[in-house]
Amino acid sequence: MDISIKRKGDYIESVSTKGAVISLVSSGDGTEIIHHKLESGFRWYIAPEEGWLALEYVHILSGELVWQKQDGDVVLKSGDSITAYMLTEMANFIAAQETEFLYIVSRPYFHNYSGSIQKLFDFAVNIEEKDGYTSDHCDRIKRLSLLVGEKMGLSSYELYILNLAGFLHDIGKTKIPEHILNKPSKLTDEEYEQMKLHTTYGKRLLHESGIPDLRLVGDVVEQHHERYDGKGYPHRLQGDQISKLAAIIAVVDSYDAMTIDRVYQKGRPRDEALQEIERFSGTMYNPDIVKVFLSISDQL
Ligand SMILES: [Fe+2]
Ligand SMILES: [Fe+2]
Structure with missing residues (x-):
């Protein structure tokens, strides 16, 4: 685990993209807690990993996150949580309003994840500047x-x-x-x-x-x-x-x-x-x- 990362505010590290701010709250023993703040309409995904050994957990702090399941929507509200063993395929979510939640995962994930988010953000900025x-x-x-x-x-x-x-x-x-x-x-x-x-x-x-x-x-x-x-x-x-x-x-x-x-x-x-x-x-x-x-x- 990389321990040389700088602390920004309450978070170890933050990355933002259009409609979302994603921050690493804590990381240790291979478990990471990642705080998400999504604007209304932002889409978020959890993809099952090969082997699917990691335990993942989503806990809603505020707002409303809609889990778009094939057999119908499930609305997750403040205090609700889901664990990833409930997932058999990629799970798609959409924020129905401004929503904050914690995503807890038992494997080092943030850096990979923040790299993709940063890349997407750069693309979005490039489009906007044009x-x-x-x-x-x-x-x-x-x-x-x-x-x-x-x-x-x-x-x-x-x-x-x-x-x-x-x-x-x-x-x-x-x-x-x-x-x-x-x-x-x-x-x-x-x-x-x-x-x-x-x-x-x-x-x-x-x-x-x-x-x-x-x-x-x-x-x-x-x-x-x-x-x-x-x-x-x-x-x-x-x-x-x-x-x-x-x-x-x-x-x-x-x-x-x-x-x-x-x-x-x-x-x-x-x-x-x-x-x-x-x-x-x-x-x-x-x-x-x-x-x-x-x-x-x-x-x-
Ligand atoms: Fe085109
Ligand atoms: Fe076009």
């Missing part, structure tokens, strides 16, 4: 993708990857020159070719993070502009060759691009955008996903 539109857009894509994924009954692990891939789908745009990214008029052919590279750049950035889950996210991100009929980029994949998660992002990404107001152009009305998505079902978009997307249109 331009405000992209950052809000990424939040909306994450939210809408999850609505579709939940309706489709995806596994908790798939939803976890979809959450990250939705948010990070355009991360490669941080490598595209500003004048192309924010050009108010139509791109030239050459500029468009450069713009298309954001898929490849995105995959590369996520692969380079060295975090296994983010590698998977990178594979999804690379495919978010592939088309069902094989006319997309970068690899002209078609039909089921395209990851289901990427195909979800493709639909909600187009919908968002159509409906959003921009400096130079007002967004189109919701119903018109939905008709457009329906019109390209089976060519641009996976028809199964379009069907689900249209069925949740009242929640958009």
Whole structure:
């Protein structure tokens, strides 16, 4: 155990990302107590480890944490706790309001964990610095993708990857020159070719993070502009060759691009955008996903 870590306030060490502050409260004898403070709407996960020998324990201090189980939601309130032997697969949680809880784990975990959180935070900051539109857009894509994924009954692990891939789908745009990214008029052919590279750049950035889950996210991100009929980029994949998660992002990404107001152009009305998505079902978009997307249109 690394004992040379500095103390910050009441905590040994803290790391924050958009919507969450995670702090190491104590660590010794291989057990760590990790304090979490999540903003309303923040999603948090516990993934079962190979062998699953560690004892893990979640204790709610304040607020409300919703455990999204396949067979229905369980609301955890102040004073409630769960232990990890109750988990057989990845557990997904969402904070229903500002929520604080302790996560106690009988293995050294924080540094690994904080490394991923820090990496995600850096990505989020990069997106935000690039331009405000992209950052809000990424939040909306994450939210809408999850609505579709939940309706489709995806596994908790798939939803976890979809959450990250939705948010990070355009991360490669941080490598595209500003004048192309924010050009108010139509791109030239050459500029468009450069713009298309954001898929490849995105995959590369996520692969380079060295975090296994983010590698998977990178594979999804690379495919978010592939088309069902094989006319997309970068690899002209078609039909089921395209990851289901990427195909979800493709639909909600187009919908968002159509409906959003921009400096130079007002967004189109919701119903018109939905008709457009329906019109390209089976060519641009996976028809199964379009069907689900249209069925949740009242929640958009
Ligand atoms: Fe994109
Ligand atoms: Fe996008």
